[in-house]
Amino acid sequence: MIANYGYMDGSGEYYITIDTDKCVECEGKMCVTACPKALFERVTDDYDDDVVKIADSKVKDIRYQCMECKSPGHPVLPCIAACTPMALKHSW
Amino acid sequence: MISAGIDIGSKNIKVVILDGKKIIGSAIQTSGENQEKVVDETLALAVEDAKIDRSDIDRIAATGIGRKTFKNADYVITDVTAGGRGIFECNNSVRTGIEVGAEESKAIRVNQAGKVTDSAVNEKCAAGSGSFVESMARALGINVKLFAELALSSDATIPMNAQCAVFAESEVVSLIAQNTSQKDISKAVHDSIASRVSSMARRVKLEPKIAIFGGLAYNPGFVSAFKKNLEIEEIFIPEKPLFVDALGAALLAQEKTVED
Structure with missing residues (x-):
């Protein structure tokens, strides 16, 4: 499943996309510990797959949560670098 | 098997009761401040509509924004999965x-x-x-x-x-x-x-x-x-657009039971 977590408002679209078909194959789920804002959480989804999702409490402000990592001096986002199956994408 | 799907939305609480794939009862009420009480009341109304006893329900699945607040659910299902299953059942x-x-x-x-x-x-x-x-x-x-x-x-x-x-x-x-x-x-x-x-x-x-x-x-x-x-x-x-998530949850409650 391609799961888009985030929102759109007057200033733009802010979504983190997780390809759960790729995510389920990853044992380490290193993105969970790589994110300094603890955006990701490991869950068993409705189809009983062991995947990662964005924590409910952080979905509505991911733009601000990700701001630090997206500032100059961070060429590669830690979550993207940690995601070995390349299941993660940011829309902005 | 009789299952109930409860969609705890921000504005309304919807309940669908299924016997197999047949809808035998449904009810809807405004969420209000005391959500837990309204969920119980809406479930009771749906049970009455289905002309069954509360104890006849084998499995309950909760979905919607307040799904985690309902303590008596056998399954808690996201509204995305419930909505997808529900609309596919409608057509x-x-x-x-x-x-x-x-x-x-x-x-x-x-x-x-x-x-x-x-x-x-x-x-x-x-x-x-x-x-x-x-x-x-x-x-x-x-x-x-x-x-x-x-x-x-x-x-x-x-x-x-x-x-x-x-x-x-x-x-x-x-x-x-x-x-x-x-x-x-x-x-x-x-x-x-x-x-x-x-x-x-x-x-x-x-x-x-x-x-x-x-x-x-x-x-x-x-x-x-x-x-x-x-x-x-x-x-x-669909004929009842407000009940799609509740329908999906009720169906998934049955399908998950079969898997288990």
Whole structure:
């Protein structure tokens, strides 16, 4: 499943996309510990797959949560670098 | 097997009771402040409608924004999965379901088996939700039903520049002050919501047949504006658009039991 977590408002679209078909194959789920804002959480989804999702409490402000990592001096986002199956994408 | 699906939404609580795949009872109530009490009451009403006893229900699945608050659920299912399963049951040729509820909108793509393959949710922006229509109708001093129907009688294209429900309301007040007709304001509001929901929906690969459900599926002004925005002729609206998530949850409760 391609799961888009985030929102759109007057200033733009802010979504983190997780390809759960790729995510389920990853044992380490290193993105969970790589994110300094603890955006990701490991869950068993409705189809009983062991995947990662964005924590409910952080979905509505991911733009601000990700701001630090997206500032100059961070060429590669830690979550993207940690995601070995390349299941993660940011829309902005 | 008898199962119940409870959709605990931000505005309404919906319950569907199934015997196998047949709907034998349903009920809906406004969420209110004491959500737990209203859930119990709505379930009791659905049980009464089904002419069964509460103890006859084998499995209960909860979904919706308040799904985690219901302690007696055998399964807790996200509204994306429940919505996808529910709309596929209503029409198995649907591949994309767009749900527009009171406080959020979501787009769900399903495969030939009814499994969700793609999803996007926007629960932050009120300008793409049913509560926006209600507040705009209130600003015009007319009821929501009339407000929705008025949009169909207008050909005007008035762009609403505000990107936020709060600012949009002041834009509507300005239009009223400029003596813009109610039907033109209604069309402008519905065009604006349709535009927001469409751009969220385009995040998933829109594949026909497309369906709309949730409260705004009852709104002809929105449905017309949405079809125009997506440039589609046909859109499927289930018979009971508010109960799709509850139906999906009730079905998944049975299917998960079989798996277990």
